Amino acid sequence: MCPNTKSKNLFLPSHCTKQPYMSISTKYNPKETEDKWYQYWLEKKFFRSVPDEREPYTIVIPPPNVTGVLHMGHMLNNTIQDVLIRRARMMGKNACWVAGTDHASIATEAKVVALLKEKGIEKKDLSREEFLKYAWEWKDKYGGIILKQLEKLGASCDWDRTKFTMDKPLSEAVLDTFVHLHKKGLIYRGVRMVNWDPKGKTAVSDEEVIRKEVNQKLYYIKYFVSYQADSTSTFSTLASGEGGGEALVIATTRPETIMADAAICINPGDERYRHLKGKQVYIPLVNRAIPIIEDDYVEMEFGTGCLKVTPAHDLNDYELGLRHSLPVIDILNDDGTLNEKAGILVGEDRFIARKKIAKLLEEAGQLEKVEDYKSQVGFSERTDAAIEPKLSMQWFCKMEEMAKPALEYVLNGEIKLIPDKIINTYRHWMENVKDWCISRQLWWGQQIPAWYLPTGQYVVAKTRQEAFALATDLTPDTSSLTPDQLKQDEDVVDTWFSSWLWPISVFDPTVCGNPDAKGNADLNYYYPTNDLVTAPEILFFWVARMIMAGHEFRGKLPFKNVYLTGIVRDKLGRKMSKSLGNSPDPIELIENYGADGVRVGMLLCSPAGNDLMFDESYCEQGRNFANKIWNAFRLVKGWEIDEKLDYTNSVAVEWYESRFNEALLEIESHFAQYRLSEALMATYKLVWDDFCAWYLEAVKPAYQQPIDKKTLEATINFFERILALLHPFMPFLTEELWHDELFGSRTDLDCCVVAAYPSLGNVNERLLKDFGAVKQIISEIRNIRNSKQISPKEALPVAIKANSDTQYNNYSGIITKLAVLSEITFASEKLEGAAAFIVGRDEFFVPLSGNIDADAERERITKEIDYLSGFLKSVNAKLSNERFVQNAKPEIIANERNKKADAEAKIVMLEQSLNLL
C-alpha cells in the first residue's frame, strides 16, 4: 500500500471537499513526506538495477571519503547525479547509480591515529594488525554516515551495490593491478626525490601537493672562504669570523638546512666570483668545508648569485648534486625534526630550528641581513603540512605510455568533458605527465604485494605462496628459503591506485590485472558508464587515471561524459571550508527548506561549469517553489465537476498543451547540453508563470462554483505531466502529490519515481503567438488599471480596432476574465477620451469616465512616437544603404522591411490618437 493511503490522509474525505483549501495546510510540509517516500522507494526496490534488455544508464558515484560528512560540494554533486539518474529512469532506461565510499588512506589513518591518541594509545606501540583492527572498527562505526546523509537528499542509488574501496574483492583487484603492471614493466621501485608529508609521515604524489604562496624570510648568510684549495685546511681563525677572511654570502629561505649543504654553487659566467673557483667555504656554525662548484643553473641576478646546494632537501639541489657527484646529507627525521647528522639543534622541529639557527647565525655575526620574501611552498593536500622534499625508496607507476590513449579519448571526443574549456588543461597535463609515486608509508590501505628475500632481492606476487614460487627461481640455494622468510613490503598503495579502478571494480573486480578476462554480466552491461559528475580539482588525480585504467583493463573508456561541477563558494566568493566556518550544514538546510527546496536551490545557482556563489536565499526560492506547486494542487483539488457545464476553456487548454510541448523541447535541449540550471529555470517558469499564473487563472471557476468535466480532466492531465517533469528535481513533493486521489487510484507500483517522462507533442505556433498578444493585452489593461488606481473589482469595457487578422473573438473570454472586463466591443474607428494602447497592429481602447489626463496621455504618446521615429530612422538608414542591401542575407532584409512597415503603421496610429486628444 502506498504511504498516502496507509497513513492518516492529509486530505479530508470526499464529503468535505466543498472547501478543501480550508483543511489542507497552505504550506507544503516536507517533513511529512520525505522519509515516508524514501522508505517506500527502498521497499519497492525502485532504485535497484539488474541487467535486462533495456538500455542501461549508469553513473558511479565519486566515492566520498569514508571519514567524511556531507558538505555542500557533495550536495551539489549528488543532486546533479540524482537529477540525471532519475530522469534516465523515467525515460525508460535501466538506471543504475552505484554508491560507495573511499578508504582515503592518509585522511582516515590520520583520524584513527588522532582518536587512538585521545585514548592514550600511540600508533608506534601497536602492531600493524592491532592498528588495522582499530581502523576497521572505526570504519564500521562511522563509515556509513555520509551515505545515510545522501538518503536525506533523496539520492536514488542502488544501495544493494554499495561498495567500499577496501572491500576484499576490490582490494584484490588493486593487488592484481599492481602485479599486472609490474609484470608489464610499468611499475618500478627506485630512490627518488619525493614529496614527504612529515605529519602523515608518508610520501605523497605530485598531485597531492598544493602550492600556496607564503610570506617567508630570505636569510643572507656568510660562508667564509678557505685559503686552501682542499679540505685539509684548519680553520680556527676563519671559523670564528675573525681575521678578515673573505666571505661568500648566500640567500636562502631555509637556513636550518645549512648543515646538509654539500657545496656552494655559482654561475660559471659570474665575474664577481671567478677568483673563487676551486676554493672551499666553511658552513657556519658547524664549520664543515664544502667546495665551490659552478653550474649554469644558478641565476646570477637572484639573491647574491651564490646558491647553497643541499641535495637531501631540495629537488633542484639533488639534481645538481647528481651532476657534480655531491654527497647527500639528510639531516631530517621522518617527522620533520632534525637528526644527529645536523650536529646541532638535534630533535628540534624544522620550523623551530629555522628560527633558532637564524639567531645563532646572528650571534656568530654570519647573518648579513634578512629580507621579507614571498614564495610558493608545497602543502600536503590531506594533512596541510608543509611538504619536505625527501630522498627515499618508493614505488612508481610509469605514466607516459598510459597517458597517450587517455588523452586520445578526450581529444577525439569519445569522452566529452563538460565544460569543454577544460580540455586544454587536460591536454597539457597529459602531455607533461610524470611518473606516479604510488607507495605510501601507511597501514590503512592495500599493502604492496612485493616480497623481499633475505638476499635483498624482491619479487612481486599477490600471495606469499606465489611470491615464494617466484623467489625460489631467484635463489640458487632453494633449500635454505622458506615462505616465512619472505618479508612483505611495509607500505600501502596510494588511495587513487584503488579508486582509478572504480568504474570497473564496482561491477567486476576480477578483471583488473587481467585485461583478457571477459568480465561478468554486470560489467558487460553497465560498462562503460554514461556520466561522471565530479569536481574539476580531481580531474588529474582521478578522472584521467580512471580513463587510463579503463583503457588498460577493458580497452574501453570508463564513461562517455564527464560533467565537472563548480566549486561551492560563499556569497563573498570564498571557498567553503570548515576552517572558515562559512559552510552551512547541509542536513540543517534540508531541515529548514526541505530536500526538494535545497535541491532546487543548489541547481538554481549552479551555472554549467562555473563556480557557484551559494546563498541560503536560493533554498528559500526552492522552498517557495515547492509551496507554489502545493497550492496549485490545493486549488485543483478543490474543484467539483458539474457534468452539465459546457466546455468553454478549449483555448486555454490548447494553448497550454502547446506551451508545455514548447517548453519540453527547450528543457530537452538544456539537458542535452548539461545545462541543468537552465533546464530547471525553464521548468520553473513553465509551472509558475504559464501553468499557475496564466492557465489556472484562465480556467478556474468562480469561488465555490463547479467546473466542467473536460477542463478538469485536461487540468489533471497537465498536472500529472508537470509532476513527472518536476520529479528529477523535486522527487519528494511530486511523489506525494502523485498519489492523491485526484489522479485516480494508483497501484502500489504506480509511482512518480518510475512514471514515464513526458513525451513531446505538437506545438501550435500560431496559437502561441496569438496567446502572446492576449497576454500583452491583459497586461496593458492591468497596467492602465494600476496607474489610474482603478480597483481590480471594477469591470472595464474595452473596444478593439482590429487591423490584423487575429481572431480576438476566440480570446474574448480569457481576456474578459483575466483583465476583468465588462464587455469587449469591436470598433472601426478610434475611441475618443479613452486610454489607448497598441498590440501588434491592433488598437485597444479603454473608455474611462473623466479619468483621462489629456496632457499626460499626450506626453506618453509623443514619447512613443519619438522613440519609433528614431527606430524607423535607423531602419531606413540600413535599407537605403546599398551595401547592406547587397551583402545582408535576404531574410534579414525582409525582416528590416517588416520592421519598417510595423513602425510606420504604429506611428500613423499614434498620430491619429494624438489628434483625437
Place this chain on the structure above:
RNA sequence: GGGAGAUUAGCUCAGCUGGUUCAGAGCAUCUGCCUUACAAGCAGAGGGUCACUGGUUCGAACCCAGUAUCUCCCACCA
C-alpha cells in the same frame, strides 16, 4: 614564469552562426493589493556606455589587437 578562462541590471547568470527572440531571465528593489489556491502570495514598474581603447564590417555584447581587473591550472629560481 607559462597557459586557460572570465568581465552583460544591485546579486547570480543566459545571450548559439555578427543582423527584432538583442540588450534578456531569476532573485533583490519600488508601487499597489489580506482579489476565497498560495503574503513563502497576486498585479504592475523601474533598473545596463554589454570592463576600457582602438580596429574589421553595411552592421559588433558577439570577430581581431591592445589595456585593466579577477579566477583557475601548471611550473624547481634558492
